Amino acid sequence: MNTITILATGLAQGQISNGMSTIFKTIAKGDPNAHLKICSWRTDTQELMRYIGSKWTETGGSQIILAGHSWGVWMLTKLCVRLSASNIPVRLLASADGVSKPIRNPLVIPSNVIELQSWFQSKGIIKGSPIRVTSHTRHTISQQVVRRHFTVDEVPAFQKTVIDHALGRIT
Numbered sequence: 243m244n245t246i247t248i249l250a251t252g253l254a255q256g257q258i259s260n261g262m263s264t265i266f267k268t269i270a271k272g273d274p275n276a277h278l279k280i281c282s283w284r285t286d287t288q289e290l291m292r293y294i295g296s297k298w299t300e301t302g303g304s305q306i307i308l309a310g311h312s313w314g315v316w317m318l319t320k321l322c323v324r325l326s327a328s329n330i331p332v333r334l335l336a337s338a339d340g341v342s343k344p345i346r347n348p349l350v351i352p353s354n355v356i357e358l359q360s361w362f363q364s365k366g367i368i369k370g371s372p373i374r375v376t377s378h379t380r381h382t383i384s385q386q387v388v389r390r391h392f393t394v395d396e397v398p399a400f401q402k403t404v405i406d407h408a409l410g411r412i413t
Contacts, residue, residue, distance in 0.1 A: 244304040245333075246277040246297045247408040248290060248321070251395075252312020252341065253283070259311055261338065261395025268401070269408045276408065277304065283313035287321045291328075298330065305333040309404040311395035312368075315340025319349050326354035334407045338395035339363055339370035347371065353378040360384050361400045366391045 249266055251259045266280045277297045281290070298304060306325065310318040315337045322332055335351065337360035342349045351358055353376040362370040362384070368391040375381050387397050394400070406412045 244277065244301040245307050245408050245410060246294055246301075246304045247279070247307040247309070247404075248294070248318070249278075249280040249404075250285065250308070250310040250314030250318050251280070251282050252310075252314045259392070259395055261393065261397075261401065262309070262311060262314075264396070265309065265401050265404050268405050272405070272409045277301070278408070283310075283317045285317060287317065287324055290321050291324050294325070294330070295328075305407075306330065307334045307336075307404065307407045308332055309334075309336040309338070309400075310340060311338040312341045312391065313343060315349060316342045316371075319351060322352050322355055326352045330354065331356055333357065334359065334403075336400060336404050336407075337361070337370070337373065338397070338400050339368075339391050340373065341368065342371040345371065348374045351375045351379055355379045357382055359400075359403055361387050361394055361397050363387055363389050363391060363394055368392075370394075
């Protein structure tokens, strides 16, 4: 099955994080024709809607795989709300220590997200935000990791989950 994969990085000092870059390269190598986009948390969700809309139409309804780190997860939750308004389901939202804006608020996952998997750390100065899911979302993994906030997207299980979904190894 075709997938559309969007990777969104957090602040990362204005650069794409190592974890997201590794995921991007691995997916691109595994499927040179993959519908794959990497962006920052500052990316306009309307721009991503246009990208997803064109690929969605072109493929006749691909699975949407979203993965984010830090503020990238916050931006992807906003994208999920837009996708929900267009009745487009999200197969997977993978969160690597997702942080909301404003920081103290929970990340709210809309009902069009079929599966949420999150990895978080709770020891650092910067911590992921609480996540609220709807009854329609299968929250299959919420795993605490011993990492600094800036490297949670480098956790092997996070990367494998995103890559396996994007390459159609998990449906």
